[in-house]
Amino acid sequence: MYVGVLELDVVLGDVRSLKQKRSVVRPVIAELRRRFDVAVAEAGHQDLYRRTLIGIAALSVDAGHVGEILDACERQVAGRPELELVSARRRWLGPDD
Template sequence: MYTGTAVFDLLLPGDSRSLKAKRSYVRPIVAALRKFEVSAAEVGALDLHGRAQIAVAVVASETEHVSTVLDSCERLIAGRPEIELLSVRRRLHGADD
């Protein structure tokens, strides 16, 4: 069994100055990520306007599947024209970790 995580650091548009506006960008992204059958949530930069961190976690029996799912999640986020993907941090854990 392998688990993989990815944390996406996002720059949101300038009109996301309120928390309500920020949620209007984050919620659809998290909902779209869940179609890959992963756990997804906003995990950081909660009090910063214009910034967000979204994390994704996946469990699979093979490392290739974990990598494929995380790649798909990254493409989905990077393909959204209204946000800028600043960085991605990935980790893979195996049974021996």
Template sequence: MFSGTLKIDVLLGEVHSLKQKRALVKPVLADLNRRPGVGAAEVALQDLHRRAVIGVAVVAGTHHRVIELLDDCEGAVSWRPELEVLSVHRRVRSDEDD
């Protein structure tokens, strides 16, 4: 079994309130969470209205599949014009890594 995580730091466009931020981030999280084997949440900077950190976790049977899922999730966030990706941190682990 393999697991992978992404931490995606994004800058939001013309956002002037936390309510507007929620309106942009919520559909992104819903899109990511619809994918099999993927869980996503806003994991940091919840009190800032122009920044968000999206955390993604995936689980799969092979290393290759984890990489595919992480690439897909990163792409799903990167293509959105209302978000500017500032940084992405990726980690892949095996159950034998402990």
């Protein structure tokens, strides 16, 4: 089994409160979960209202498939006009870990 973890550091557009932040981040997380069948959550910057860290995990018996899923998730977030993707970081766990 291969597990890939993707951390997306994101700056939000015109957001002025934590309530507005939730209204932007929740649909993004729900869409990733629905479209790609991945585990996803807001994993950092919870106290900042214009920034978030979205954590995504995918697993498969094929490392290439995990990479394709994480690539698609990254493209999906980067393509949203209300978000600015600052950085993307990946980690891998394989059968020997």
